[in-house]
Amino acid sequence: MRRTSLAVAITASLLSSACVQTRQYADVQFAPPSGDYKLLVLRPDVTVGSLTTGGMVEPRADWTEQARASITAALRAQQAARGGNVTIIEHRNQLTGVSEQELADIERLNFAVDQSIVDAKYNGNGLPTKRRRGLDWTLGADAVKLGQKTGYDYALFLHAEDAVASKGRVALGLIGLAGCFIGFCAPNVGGQQQLDYASLVDLRTGKVVWFNVVAAGSQVPGIKFGDLRSSEGAAQMVERLLGRMKPGRNVQQAEKR
Amino acid sequence: MCARCLEVSRRSLMLGGGAVAAALHTGVANARIRPQDMVPLIGPGYRPTERDELGLWKEMERVEEEVAGSNLLITDPKLTEYLQNLIGTVGGPAAKDFRIYLARIPEFNAMMFPTGFAVVFSGLLLRMRDEAQLAGVIAHEAGHFLRRHMIRSWRDEKRKTDLFSIGAMLAGVGGAGAGVYLGDYVQLAQLGTILSLFSYSREMEAEADAMGIRSLAQAGYEPMAMSTIWQQLIGEEEASARYRGKHRRKGSLFDTHPSEGTRMADLKADALELTVPGKVYDRHRERYLSTIGPIRPMLLDDQVKLNDPGASQYLIETLAQDGWDGLLRFYEGEVWRLRNRPGDEPRAAQSYAAAVAYPDAPADAWRWHGIALMKQGRSGEAKAAFARYLKMKPDAPDAAWVRQMAG
Numbered sequence: 291m292r293r294t295s296l297a298v299a300i301t302a303s304l305l306s307s308a309c310v311q312t313r314q315y316a317d318v319q320f321a322p323p324s325g326d327y328k329l330l331v332l333r334p335d336v337t338v339g340s341l342t343t344g345g346m347v348e349p350r351a352d353w354t355e356q357a358r359a360s361i362t363a364a365l366r367a368q369q370a371a372r373g374g375n376v377t378i379i380e381h382r383n384q385l386t387g388v389s390e391q392e393l394a395d396i397e398r399l400n401f402a403v404d405q406s407i408v409d410a411k412y413n414g415n416g417l418p419t420k421r422r423r424g425l426d427w428t429l430g431a432d433a434v435k436l437g438q439k440t441g442y443d444y445a446l447f448l449h450a451e452d453a454v455a456s457k458g459r460v461a462l463g464l465i466g467l468a469g470c471f472i473g474f475c476a477p478n479v480g481g482q483q484q485l486d487y488a489s490l491v492d493l494r495t496g497k498v499v500w501f502n503v504v505a506a507g508s509q510v511p512g513i514k515f516g517d518l519r520s521s522e523g524a525a526q527m528v529e530r531l532l533g534r535m536k537p538g539r540n541v542q543q544a545e546k547r
Numbered sequence: 548m549c550a551r552c553l554e555v556s557r558r559s560l561m562l563g564g565g566a567v568a569a570a571l572h573t574g575v576a577n578a579r580i581r582p583q584d585m586v587p588l589i590g591p592g593y594r595p596t597e598r599d600e601l602g603l604w605k606e607m608e609r610v611e612e613e614v615a616g617s618n619l620l621i622t623d624p625k626l627t628e629y630l631q632n633l634i635g636t637v638g639g640p641a642a643k644d645f646r647i648y649l650a651r652i653p654e655f656n657a658m659m660f661p662t663g664f665a666v667v668f669s670g671l672l673l674r675m676r677d678e679a680q681l682a683g684v685i686a687h688e689a690g691h692f693l694r695r696h697m698i699r700s701w702r703d704e705k706r707k708t709d710l711f712s713i714g715a716m717l718a719g720v721g722g723a724g725a726g727v728y729l730g731d732y733v734q735l736a737q738l739g740t741i742l743s744l745f746s747y748s749r750e751m752e753a754e755a756d757a758m759g760i761r762s763l764a765q766a767g768y769e770p771m772a773m774s775t776i777w778q779q780l781i782g783e784e785e786a787s788a789r790y791r792g793k794h795r796r797k798g799s800l801f802d803t804h805p806s807e808g809t810r811m812a813d814l815k816a817d818a819l820e821l822t823v824p825g826k827v828y829d830r831h832r833e834r835y836l837s838t839i840g841p842i843r844p845m846l847l848d849d850q851v852k853l854n855d856p857g858a859s860q861y862l863i864e865t866l867a868q869d870g871w872d873g874l875l876r877f878y879e880g881e882v883w884r885l886r887n888r889p890g891d892e893p894r895a896a897q898s899y900a901a902a903v904a905y906p907d908a909p910a911d912a913w914r915w916h917g918i919a920l921m922k923q924g925r926s927g928e929a930k931a932a933f934a935r936y937l938k939m940k941p942d943a944p945d946a947a948w949v950r951q952m953a954g
Contacts, residue, residue: 342705343712348599352598395618465717466716466719
């Protein structure tokens with residue numbers, strides 16, 4: 291009897307162990323875009339897959355399409371509410387006046403810079419030269435040139451990946467849960483995993499002015515938190531990722547005074 | 548999975564995990580796969596219809612966009628057209644569906660992606676002695692696509708990890724119910740799963756070799772060419788290891804590819820089987836060399852700068868089996884010069900001197916020949932060499948310095 295009640299207690303705590311974490315960084319001078327700004331969203335990178343029983347992620351073409359459409363719609367709605375003028379491009383040849391190669395270069399540069407930001411700000415390998423300086427990274431002159439050529443104020447890079455627990459994975463978790471009652475408690479085999487990140491580049495200065503990561507994961511399969519395929523889930527993700535943009539330190543201090 | 552399990556008494560029981568491990572070891576073939584058994588599993592214009600393969604293809608769209616736009620690509624139209632034609636020749640029913648990209652990476656490699664686009668590394672073009680060898684590698688890569696290897700290995704991996712997870716969970720739950728600990732068997736099963744994944748991958752490689760050599764022979768290329776590639780690669784790795792005072796790595800249970808020796812032997816047996824007596828097979832050496840001619844200096848330059856003198860020297864000597872020329876002699880000198888061990892300087896000087904005796908000696912051969920002569924105190928000859936260098940490369944970045952040396 292005692293064992294059973296313990297199992298129930300553990301189960302209860304595990305069931306609530308689905309968690310969503312977000313952590314953003316901003317340039318010290320950053321003020322979230324507002325008013326009549328022009329935002330360019332470069333090829334949102336969205337993939338949705340199914341988490342197999344054995345724990346592999348099987349990409350799903352239909353889910354990815356659905357999620358991409360939902361996220362695009364949510365992004366437009368959210369930015370329009372802030373007064374922004376948004377263009378979302380899906381392929382490198384869709385930006386007039388800029389060659390595919392130029393855009394590819396910008397994307398690759400941004401990817402390298404993003405990796406550096408993640409390494410220094412999220413993985414704990416902080417750089418002594420960037421300590422207490424907010425988000426201090428730049429894409430340099432190439433980004434400024436892109437802004438001059440196209441007339442956009444900001445570029446947004448967005449990545450979203452989601453793995454939805456398959457029926458088999460949920461069943462596996464259920465067997466583990468059943469095991470709790472006989473002493474082998476393993477419902478926490480790992481369920482839905484979502485990772486989203488975005489970086490905002492000011493095309494007038496070339497600087498990466500804002501960066502945010504949303505990591506959501508559940509140890510127990512079957513527990514969901516925002517399905518990117520649905521419009522509500524996509525809107526929730528966009529809100530988590532981009533909705534609560536905080537100004538940089540200097541701007542915050544100036545506001546306090 | 549849970550700390551408490553350790554307290555449960557360890558009683559041996561052939562159940563769960565161990566049984567799963569045994570079940571996974573089915574269909575592991577080590578015997579040679581015969582080329583005549585290899586038929587393409589797809590026809591022209593193949594498109595996926597099943598859900599998992601559709602997902603895989605979708606994901607590859609962006610990968611191909613990334614590859615096609617990579618700044619590592621060599622986009623010379625003559626070369627890319629040549630490769631495209633080659634994969635068209637040995638690509639079987641999917642000949643017209645393939646895309647092929649050439650990346651400037653000085654390594655021996657080529658790869659096929661699930662949607663039918665291949666990436667060939669420039670280091671491969673350097674190592675191939677004729678078109679038949681290159682066609683052999685490309686036919687192997689095409690074989691992966693024709694035999695649907697990516698989706699098959701994905702499904703295999705999915706099946707095995709599913710089985711393992713269920714087996715491990717049942718072993719845990721069942722074991723706890725019976726009051727025994729099955730953790731050891733679960734670990735055994737895990738190792739079994741991993742090992743069977745690698746061996747499945749080796750089987751696919753062997754299939755691609757067999758499929759490839761069949762396409763190669765059908766296209767009229769010398770089938771023996773494929774086996775010699777592995778002979779060359781083994782030689783190169785041994786030379787590289789010897790120079791570094793190490794032994795060449797031999798195969799292990801964790802290899803994704805069959806060992807090079809096995810592949811060489813199997814391909815040799817395949818070639819003997821496929822060769823029709825009296826039929827004339829081509830190697831197309833001349834056509835190959837004239838096509839890669841314009842980038843060959845770059846390929847050699849990238850190779851000698853890898854700081855792997857053992858491999859570089861072996862490679863150059865292998866290529867020279869078809870005849871020395873000014874370019875190969877010059878880069879032989881570069882290997883010595885960059886290695887810079889005692890006695891290498893006169894060796895390099897000799898190579899440069901030999902290089903300039905050929906009409907196709909590159910300008911840099913004259914430059915280094917001049918510097919070597921200068922060091923030997925033969926300034927008159929050195930000046931003549933420098934003059935020749937400046938004549939061939941009047942806009943050289945170091946022209947002013949050489950002019951000063953030439954006095």
